[in-house]
Amino acid sequence: MEEPDSQDPTQEDVPTENIFIAPSIHEADILAGVSYSHHSPIPQLINEDLASIECVLGVDEAGRGPVLGPMVYGLLYLPLTQHTTLLAQTHHFDDSKVLKPQVRSNLMQAICTPGTDLFQNCGWATRVMSARDIAAGMLKPAGVYNLNAQAMDATIQLIKDVFAQGVNVKEIYIDTIGKADVYQKKLERIFPTTMITVAEKADSLYPCVSAASVCAKVTRDAALEVSHQTYSSSDTPADEAKAGGADAWGTGYPSSAKTVNWLKEHMDPLFGWGNECRMSWGTAKDMLEAKGNGIKVEWPDVNDDEQARRMTDFYITTSAMEVDDEPDDELATWYGKPVPASTL
Template structure:
């Protein structure tokens, strides 16, 4: 009973707030088309390098901005519905704990209520707030379609850990390219922390890199990054779900009376996690017999595979495998026996035609 209650509590925390903040990181067109994308906030002016007064025309001699700490975390690694989002946040080193932890009480997004994390994200995006003035952030939205396609490649599987590593590196590189003076990097681990850290140290040799389990609880910048990732995913789920909500038909006239068409209410898909009964129920109700679901579903997940493979749940399609010239080796063109009595030079331009054909 206790374990069941704990699971229900987790699902409740993972479910988006009913009025989740729609951050600038929400790209409706990309989400609905199933595309992955990246969003970077503007760098706060106080964190940018400034021209050197002694050599104002030379960008190479500019004065670096204040030393910054940067955190990275993800949201949505396990769900069968919706994207996985990698979030990043950076700010001046001396402000990390007092601003994020003591003033605004950032914590691992999984222990914050949906409403609290939504409010924190809104403050971060609102000009005039201390968070907006001191912090920069970014997200990599990895669509369910791309995650599944990469994991199901027929050759050279691009697994989730490799995809996550590449997303992390791309985000951090994007911050460096924008001129931010990053000196410390903290990341919540995927896999073995030591292996992950050594690889990142080679990629970013000028920064102190720390990769740790539960980093989203230990380091304020990682906590804030987890909120950026989680609220972006929450809002993305809402945008994707809206495309399935049936719109009421236009009012119609019947015997001189205006009548509103009624539409049955959907129960929603909840958090998108397989352990969420609303999610699995939605998948069952909305499964196409041929195509399954749309680009919001991770077809490489066991939940989706099992439903599609269930007896009578989906149409079975056998794709014929035909041998063709593409399967031949280059050496096959040199090792075959020559045809007897063939004019090689003549057949290069076409076989000779006899008079019988006329």
């Protein structure tokens, strides 16, 4: 499976110090390779009058193309009346890729800190899609669950969760996946009472999408630091950052020399890498399959007539077991021993 097209990886800088660890970082799930969602509490100003306060909501992702680390979807909503004034004019949100790491970290910290205007007006959520789960979907032998489908499902579920909380969302803005018009029509069928705009570069056009991109990017950066702890003696993400942290594996993109070198140096010849690696990416598969790198495992052909068995062939009586003195064939008797014809 080839890596999907994504933004220029040179813009995907990874901070190595002063990393803000947002509440969206669930360390146990990240280390276990489990995908999960995190929702902030509904802002008090919105919660006081849920039905009448009309909100705008934006969605964006971070980490679509890397071979290492999760893909994270971020969502942010706030009152329509605050959309431009608070996000664009007061705090100067922009596409997270063009913001300095410390700037976007500070913005995320403000979103999460009680008493700030961002905390009081903005609700947010993230969906951390683990590298393990992404690869498992893309490597299914049948009914492949491709990256676009996984991304759309994550987006739709995040939005549904916000509606389920009673938030009065009137406008939705989303950075596109694939063709914008096709994606928009799909979302309009699911959320028919809401004005929906799907556009390329939405993270630089609509402040709520810019803010969502910051939520996604800061969460992914911290998730990378947590993942890298398994390869370091540092006790915390902050200590890990000071020691080099996830910068040791670069941006996580296949085009990063640091990333490729890290993959080569940390590859197990049988299992490859841990939960931080998307095994479905061509970069990882090519390394494992290259001559002399990985251990080749051959599986029996289940369609081979000599190997084929009916399930009823493995139903055996005690008496039949007593007269069967032939040595076991481990694969042929995987589910039990065939029933001799004389016992049927």
